[in-house]
Amino acid sequence: MIKYLLLILMLATPVLAVQPDEILDDPVMEARARVISKVLRCLVCRNENIDDSNAELARDLRLLVRERLVAGDTDQEVEDFIVDRYGEYVLLMPVFKLSNALLWFAGPIMLFVGGWIAVVFIRRKSASGEDNETLSLEEQAKLDTLMAD
């Protein structure tokens, strides 16, 4: 008896990510839906895409994506449709534009500047001629005592 009670309790739990009844019959279109779902944010979740999310809203969005695909939208059109409705916040990867150019260019800029500094540094190090003693005598003596363990 308790077993059945427990099972009934289970029915009240929230749904879990992509449900069997959501899946489209056309496997190609379903695959496209999955790819799109990975870049859309479940708006009420923390940093989760709608494909992985258990939230009711994520399910609605997943169904919406599939609805648009069935209606003949391209992947881009589906994304645009969702962004129009929910705002840019829904995209897990911000589209490139002037206001977030810094986000996209931060890595390359830092790599370029850092790389440049590193190259200048290495050049200077190797330009100063032949190798000389790198540890002062005093330092070497101290190191020797330490090494003498």
Add this chain to the structure above:
Amino acid sequence: MTAELGHYALIIAFTISIAQSIIPLIGAQRDWHDWMRFATPAAIVQFALIAFSFAMLMTAFVTSDFSVRLVAANSHSAKPMIYKITGVWANHEGSLLLWITILTGFGAAISVWGENLPPSLKARVLAVQAMIGTAFLGFILFTSNPFLRLSQPPLDGKGLNPLLQDLGLAIHPPFLYLGYVGLSVAFSFAIAALIEGKVDAAWARWVRPWTLAAWIFLTIGIGLGSWWAYYELGWGGWWFWDPVENSSFMPWLMATALLHSAIVVEKRNALKSWTVLLAILAFSFSLIGTFIVRSGVITSVHAFANDPLRGMFILGILAVAIGGALTLYSMRVSTLRSTAVFGTISRESGLVMNNLLLAVSAAVVFVGTIWPLVAEIFTGAKVSVGAPFFNLAFTPFMVVLAMILPIAAVLPWKRSNLKRTMQPLWGIAALSVSLGAVVWVMQTGGRMLAPIGLTLAFWVIVGSLADVAVRVKLGKAPMAESLRRAVNLPRSDWGKMFGHVGFGVMIFGISAIMAWEYEDIRTVEIGDTFMLQAYEIRFDAVEGIQGPNYTAARGNFTLLKDGLEVAKLYPEKRRYPVESSPTTEAAIDQTLFRDVYLVLGDKQSDGSWAVRSYVKPFTSWLWIGLFTLAFGGVLSISDRRYRVASAARKPTMSAVPAG
């Protein structure tokens, strides 16, 4: 009474901490030895008091003392004992107390094992350590007191988030904190060195084992968190680029860079000012991570606004610590000039490249993590920066890192010839690329992820093994001599090999999962069998079970291959009545080559059940790689040259026991 004792202990520790941040510093400046010596007992007593305080809080949790507000809000009498204990740090106040316990623990460790440090350096290191302690003790006492009582204790507690009631998750914060906070030692050493105006090989040798220890703990902590996500969250994801994960990953990247640059200071007396800066930055990222996690500012700006005092307090600590350290750095950096010279093609240059890639990749993670906050403040726009961005912006750095690693790791110090260094590596490089090509052909084109990942993984793993093989003259000399050479190879060289191989193995595991995962979602009726790639899965039954503080529906599945039983799988859907929330417990059949991952979904209206199943190839390699990486760290830290001078002089003959 226990809560009050714990509170008093904290207050006394706070006053000692203030004294310890001032007295030794003056002593070191004036060369007053008894003032300097004050730091040693002060650090030990401080740790003892805070450990006592922590024990008092733990007592309150273990005995379910619901008159303590924190216990009432986060515990429940029916919770298993292990989760009562781990519940101590599964909340804001308790986790801060753990943070401080570990911080002062490191302070006490320096006091005890720092016998060989010059007195002024030791005094200054401990004083800086105490300054950090003072700031966080102030934070906990003034904004986050864990010992507050309730005038009307409830009959039972509110319980703990069921997701947190899991061993993997429960034990990972202490490891993470040991890592985070362990970096404070490198920071304190950096500040002390700036005050003294001296960084030398001996300094690097003192700093490196502490950094290594912190790095090992951080690696294990991140690994445990990732493993938890893998089996607990229900679809086998293991890394989400979540702000909280990123805040542990940034210090890890910086600590990795620091480990490598400290070698250059130690061996070649170069890169001094950069290493000091890295030590400051690594701990700064730890502080930023603490701020992100504890203030909730990134997850929601509103969480910050709801409790601005806490957020502002940590922000103040951040500003003083990072701003102060960088100001001191800019004032004193000119005293850290090094005279060492090295060629364009040399181990030094290779390590500079390593540092560049690691530091910039950490900065990319940082920018991505704080971008939503920055955008909202400056433009008012709400944007998300999630996994797709990080995968795209971060991965290239790791690809380049993996490409140069085997070469840079075998370059000789000072100056070398790329042609000669590359000689033994050409074959491996060719093999790696052909392996990638074979994979590409086998999967008939498609995404480049697997071919590139496999090429890099093979290159890094075999390249690192080859380095050791060359050094022990494997195959070139009689076996006995190779063995003797292997035994005599310093532990840190073995550590380097294991660390690099671990990195390669992880690259393989990650590429394999991402490229070749197979997923199946369907409804299944009890008694039915379905195919999952080459496997059959039979759904035998669903039973209701009663756990200590939850109820669950447990599916009984049989995994078959070619009609033969491979394993029984029991995925669960749990429900925790106190917290009234569910969790999924995936069932995983794990082998070296693949994981079969099974999740029980909801019961459908027609009586069948939703079932999600996956074949995840080579997932174990991710964990094996992580473990190998950490093991490399353990080997390095056990190298005898880091146990120097703590022991009395022994004849140099005493050989290192074979690892």
